[in-house]
Amino acid sequence: MHIYSSHVLVCSGTTCSSKQSILIIDKLKDGIKRKKLNEKIQVITTSCFGLCTKGPIVVIYPEGAIYSNVTLNDIDEIINEHLVNGRIVKRLLSGDNNENNSYETADFFKKQERIALRNCGVINPEMIEEYIAYDGYQALGKVLTDMTPEQVIDKVLDSGLRGRGGAGFPTGRKWLFAAKAKGDKKYVCCNADEGDPGAFMDRSILEGDPHSIIEAMAIAAYGIGSDQGYIYVRAEYPIAVKRLNIAIKQAKDMGLLGDNIFETDFSFNLELRLGAGAFVCGEETALMTSIEGKRGEPRPRPPFPANKGLFQKPTILNNVETLANIPVIILKGANWFKTIGTKKSPGTKVFAIGGKINNTGLVEIPMGTTLREVIYDIGGGIPNGKKFKAAQTGGPSGGCIPASHLDVPIEYDTLIELGSMMGSGGLIIMDEDNCMVDIAKFFLEFSVDESCGKCPPCRIGTKRMYEILKRITEGKGEVGDIKTLEELSETIQAAALCGLGKSSPNPVLSTLRYFRHEYEEHIINKRCSAGVCKELLDYIIIPSDCKGCTKCIKVCPTKAITGMIKEPHIINQEECIKCGACLEACPFGAIIRK
């Protein structure tokens, strides 16, 4: 058997062949022969390396140097420098040989699958050309020139895409209802009124890739037979608003919005509407009422928006992230989409991870990823060596998931079984320093503030629940309080008018389910182990640190502190009203809150 000292591998896959790799092979063989190295060096034609974008590829062993984008002009240099002189031709080295310094290679991104966020951080959102360069508007072109509206809806149906705004209703079915509804005018609306505290994935898409939303809305409009769309976006997102306006103008100028797009009969116009600071407007009927210029109060369904929505016309409303998936599904197909995620929840979900976690930020993961992977592999775990306590998903409509369920795969139905919900994708991590009663109180306060006030269960019921929670965190909880909270929750869930109202007790119910002992501790023992509820803490003077300066005695409004000068003082817990004045006054840090 002949042993070669060097092997030169040349790719002859389709892409590389098309870029002259055959000629390159001939020239290499020829050159090697002329240098009389043909006994030592073997030229091998291989199949595809999988680096087609950088072809033609030439790999030389034993060094393992990968030369990319090789042209016929490079061959002489490769032979002379590398094969004769043993010097690697640096300028031809593929990037894959370089040290990895881009974000794509960071662990944070390794478990991610970026569909909705595909262009975020990649293209310049203010340049339509860059969107087009990354296959933008190809899907719209394909749909308009090559597909019937029925085929479009079938494809979305087939993909199994579910609404990313929270409830997970199949997007295709929504479209189908609106397509079937009779109406001289139909509307496509985009819900960009992202209001969950701690959620900002929609904002990120609007800021990073506004054209994907415009393209998707046009596709939806074609599917259901609409010619007018509205994007309802939070006024608190000025950058998103600015970029959307730029994008709409660019699309109009380029004829991707307006009349007879791609010289078809299809026309589509888009208007931006700004929200004005009302969380309830994220509810679909409330959002439409708001676009109509009224108080954003939900209305009863039926009639459903697909039949009587905006201005009483058939309307579909999709969330930003949902729409961002559409062009990709059209281009890559429903089957491709279904290979990602789980059977019941295909595709990915974007989460905004925040709270007590090392890597706060935005992640897009395939459905079915476990919470543990998200928190520890992507999120980098809990800072300061603290213990994970719970993850909150779904914002004010969702709930808390405790450590015992960290290995549950994240998808719509599993989260609901756990008493939480997918929601729009806020994922707040809490550690042992967070009090779950306090967290429930925080969400209820939010629900009280943001209740529209139309129906009594939400208007008064959430207020009463908040009052009880507030009492509990102030040490005034009574034994029957938990029962009353449960009763009220049941009433609100059953009787409230809209989805937001119905789900407002969820944060209380889920914390009661998993952290009932914390409630009991607050009510019965008047203690808050997490150290959050101020009224339940004691102010204590550490005798060894107290210099007896009497500063604390002077500021105490209730004369609860006693002690002789230059001797350790004592706080009488019965008298203390926990105002904290002493703690601020102590120059030696001798007073602690426990």
Add this chain to the structure above:
Amino acid sequence: MSKNCQCGEDKVCQLDNVIKEHKNIAGALIPVLHEAQKIFGYLPMSVQKQISKGLNISLAEIYGVVTFYSEFSTEPKGEYQINVCLGTACYVKGANDILEQFKKQLKIDVGQTTSDNKFSINACRCVGACGLAPVVTINEEVYGKLVADDVKGILEKYQV
């Protein structure tokens, strides 16, 4: 040619132009209120009356809409708008303490303005800078990763 008022200086004229531009679009009220608040800084009765006449919507309905949405204000606001983010991410990282500190320092409550019209405190929902939690914005400035002790120093920057 548009018959819009040309003087441009006068806020009332500016609002009239806005009303004319929006008059024929469906659901014009909220866009007009946004613009009006930009022009006047707030929405006093005279402004709402002008919109009522211009769009032919009753003042009662307009007032109902204005008081529904927290973005709209019928009171003038302070020169510096302190927005303390109370989004969940900020809350779990102690945003409440920051808010309390601002209230204590300025001796006003949320939604109020100091007597010298210098500061207003608002509790706002997520500003989307969760990575910097807890976050406070003062007009265009963003202050992140705050602790209560930072508050005094921040306010001093604006006191001069």
Add this chain to the structure above:
Amino acid sequence: MKSIAELDAIRKKALNNMKVKKENQGYKIVIGMATCGIAAGAKPIMSAFIEQLEKRNISVPVSKTGCVGVCRLEPMADIIDDMGNKTTYIMLTPDKVEKIVQNHIINGQVVSEFTINSTQAIF
């Protein structure tokens, strides 16, 4: 927009324009300018890049983009070379920008202590 062919033509042209050009030192700078980036101070960073480039009288395009998700590491910038290689610098300050322009743009050496993978400890 009249046809797919027209769209494709725009696409090709845009792709070509997005390529890093030799005459631009073979680099392109892209700064994260979403709310998180701006809140963390991306605007002064962009000014610093432009200032440093002007000072040295070299022309490298500076562009903006959205959020990649690691908001807590903002302000961030990618430096892309003509091979398409991307280097992500994080938690930038104007001082860091000066060093990056000097070492990376002028001398082709990645300033690895400022890159995203220098922070493996927290990843």
Add this chain to the structure above:
Amino acid sequence: MGKVNITIDGIDMKVPEDYSVLEAAREVGVDIPTLCYLKDINEIGACRMCLVEIKQARGLQASCVYPVSEGLDIITNSESIRKARKATLELILSNHDRSCLTCNRNNSCELQALSDRLNVRELRYEGEKTLYPLDLKSHSIVRDNNKCILCRRCISMCKNIQTVSVIDTTERGFYSNISSPFDLSLNDVPCISCGQCINVCPVNALREKDDTELVWDAINDKSKHVVVQTAPATRVAIGEEFGLPIGTRCTKNMVGALRRIGFDKVFDTDTGADLTIMEEGTELLHRLNNGGKLPMITSCSPGWVTFCEYNFPEFLDNLSTCKSPMQMFGAVLKTYYAKKTNINPADIIVVAVMPCIAKKAESKRPEMSVNGLADVDHVITTRELAKMIKEAGIDFHTISSDHYDDPMGDASGAGVIFGATGGVMEAAIRTVYEIVTKKPLDNLDIISVRGIKGIKEANVQIGDFTLKAAVASGTGNARKLLEMVKSGEKDYHFIEIMACPGGCVNGGGQPIQSSAVRSKYDLREERAKAIYAEDVKLSVRKSHENKLVQKLYKEFLGEPGGHKSHELLHTHYIDREKYPISQ
């Protein structure tokens, strides 16, 4: 209208396809409780009292807004429904001023009735209550938001039906409340005091200003000669306050009761109405013959007059300058009657019993006076009169009197029909026809202007002249009609407008009927029937044939439209700015 098959509590039934589940249920004797629901006026599904289970839908659904559809399977009574309704009601009660014993609506309160019906015996969810100051500034309406349950019927009435739009929901969440812009008093907004909001309020958040004490004081003041006049529509409604069926004529009981209460004289506003016809008819003819401003629009409804002053100042010259019958009659009482009986006009107190609360405000207008004396001193509503009768211990059912008092008690059927929409038009035609043609009118019943339709039109042949007439009731309809006139789409000589839908029979001072009763009966229709029945019964049915009116002109006023008439019986109007900024 097609029909659909549905099942309610296991009962299969066929109902029209435009029915709501609530309507369908009531048809099979299932009385689903409601609170915010008011048929055709307020169907918003807000209060959650009418929740039912629907097999085809998730969760509980508000039956008042749930449309029926083929195969719908509905359960109206289950453990979860009962619990949800009751707990929701308890929540409403937890933020309600529960001073029921001293409440104006004690025993006529829908919330109270519902609490009893749902067997609420304890309140589990006490907490913060919203507190609001009373709005007492208006002459006509008192608003007490501490009683308000946010059902929004008043808004639907004010905004959608009447298009007055001076109240709306403001703020949000727990602090949402019904108020005028910038929390102004109803007195300082373009409220027309039609009182329709009061009539639809299920509780006591809105009520008329109670003037009964003033009337008692006058009666008890022996130095005063207290006369009372009663409007046409009061007599066909007051019986409802005493449990009589809607549309019962109670003229005799009412007159008897008034006399027993202690009024010195009991007169009939219908006399004033006859006088109005004489003046208004003359004015119309004058305008027609002399190129005056047309169409001429009636001015007897003070709610409508205020509406016109605020919303259609360009039509002020079209308003008849005639005072309303109540004011005309008051002016005559303080002049002619005073002279006739030799009583110092300053010692005469004129009390008016009206189906209307705008009359309270009207009587306070400075121009409604002669020689510095108000034409009418106190106005009480039908409801207030009922209260006085009850307080005085009078058995309304047995007391009776045949006639109003002399010398001012004569009235015609034309005066009576003023109480229903179209009545003024009909009365005017009866008189104008005979004055112009000098021939008796064959058929006095002018059917084309009767009925509860919001806008009615009639072309009336008077000799060789065709009078183009239109009638609108409810200011929403008035707005529609005037917009059509303004745009030139319609052209009339004479328009009758009443502020309240259906006219005075459905006035803001009339007995309040619950939502459930209003779903079953059309109050406007039932009460109007009684009005027309009263007309037929009277021997004199034309204003110009009223002997007293004839005598009045002969002895005192001279001729209709003459100098004296103008001084006493006519008035003027003011272009009123909405929300003057000086407030």
